Amino acid sequence: MKITDLEDLVERDREHRCEGYGAARVCVRVVGVARLPTRFGDFRIVAFWNNRDAGDHVALVRGDVIGQPDVLTRLHSECLTGDALGSLRCDCRDQLEAALRALGRAERGILLYLRQEGRGIGLMNKVRAYALQDRGLDTVDANLALGFRDDERDYAIAAHMLASIGPASVRLMTNNPQKIDQLRAHGIEVSGRVPLVLPPNRHNRNYLRTKALRSGHWIDLDGILDEQSEE
Ligand SMILES: [Zn+2]
Ligand SMILES: [Zn+2]
Incomplete structure (x- = not known):
């Protein structure tokens, strides 16, 4: 059946x-599809069941994406x-919001909304990490102090979700090289990358610097470091 x-x-x-994706052998099923008009444009929302946890992962899909090449995609x-x-x-x-605005302007696109709060450590631990950051640790050290890796996120489930939806290839909106590598390792055809760079505010400058300097994200540091020196 096509x-x-x-x-x-x-x-x-x-x-x-x-047989499942990744070390956790995660498998997903599409269990619901409905229209979702948003302030960013008309989408459909796709709900997924998975065999590992109670996380209700969803996709927002714009236009016809099945079998299409170069579908603009955000995780x-x-x-x-x-x-x-x-x-x-x-x-x-x-x-x-920047991703949804870009997708809302595109003919077709996909946003996966993954329920992996706080880089995968959960909301409770994220708040505990914030408390450590309030005492001077950066985001990486705070996670390490709580016994987690810098980034516990796993994109195996995202890869299966994309495979289930079925675009021929995706153009990924990201600054995070790990996302591209992980999707490719799970067999998703990534045909290109679209950078998503936003100006920092005075609260998140250090967070963005740490992302760039310690977590390997492609962020243009000039703006961030220049403004940093004004303080
Ligand atoms: Zn499966
Ligand atoms: Zn956040």
């Missing part, structure tokens, strides 16, 4: 079972404090 409509994925996945990891509560400690909400 799938052309997102809505058909629910029926296709009803009995889906595979966003949940940040309750930034996305929903407007925190300025990070740039998550700015990134989410």
Whole structure:
């Protein structure tokens, strides 16, 4: 059966079972598809079940993407404090809105909203890491002090979600080289990269510097370091 409509994925996945992606052998099924008009444009929301945890991962899909090449795609990891509560400690909400605006202008695109809060350490531990940062540690050292790696996020599930939706290839909106490497390692065709760079605010400058200097993100440091020296 050749799938052309997102809505058909629910029926296709009803009995889906595979050996799973990544070390955790994660497998997902599309369990619901619905229209989602947003302030950024009209999307459809695709809900996924997974065999590992209770995380309700979703995709926002714009236009027809099945079998299409070079589909503009963004992987966003949940940040309750930034996305929903407007925190300025990070740039998550700015990134989410910039991505949705870009997708809303595009003919087709995909945003995966991954429920891996606080770089995968969970909301409770993220708040504990913030407390350490309030006492002077940077984001990397704070996570290490709590016994976590700098970044616990795993993109195996994102790769399976993309494979389930089925674009022929994706153009990834990202500054994070790990995302591209991990998706490719899981067999996703990444045909290009679109940078997503936003101006820092006075609360998240150090966070962005650490991302660039210690976590290997492609962030243009000039603006950040220049403004830093004004303080
Ligand atoms: Zn599977
Ligand atoms: Zn955030």
